[in-house]
Amino acid sequence: LDRVHNDTIRQxxxxxxxxxxxxxxxxxxxxxxxxxxxxxxxKIGLNLEVPEKRPGDDLSNVG
Structure with a gap:
């Protein structure tokens, strides 16, 4: 059987x-x-401003 590529069929x-x-x-x-x-x-959710730093992102005290 001959196979025909999907791109050919789509086109x-x-x-x-x-x-x-x-x-x-x-x-x-x-x-x-x-x-x-x-x-x-x-629309309110679309216009919310999100702070760049989230709580818990401070990794300086890890380790």
Whole structure:
């Protein structure tokens, strides 16, 4: 039997890579969050500022 590579099949039938589809879905969700009202939990979580140093990250007393 002859084998046909997946890339050839995808190209012939116009099927996108799964990674491209996932990236597109992620960007679509992000755009949806940006269009939401400012008081929605998703938007509040997106705008949270996180300090650079977390509690427990001090490793100077280890050892």
């Amino acid at each position: 012939r039938f116009g099927v996108a890579l799964i990674s491209d589809k996932l990236r597109e879905a992620r960007l679509r969700w992000y755009d949806h969050v940006l269009r939401a009202n400012d008081d929605i939990v998703r």
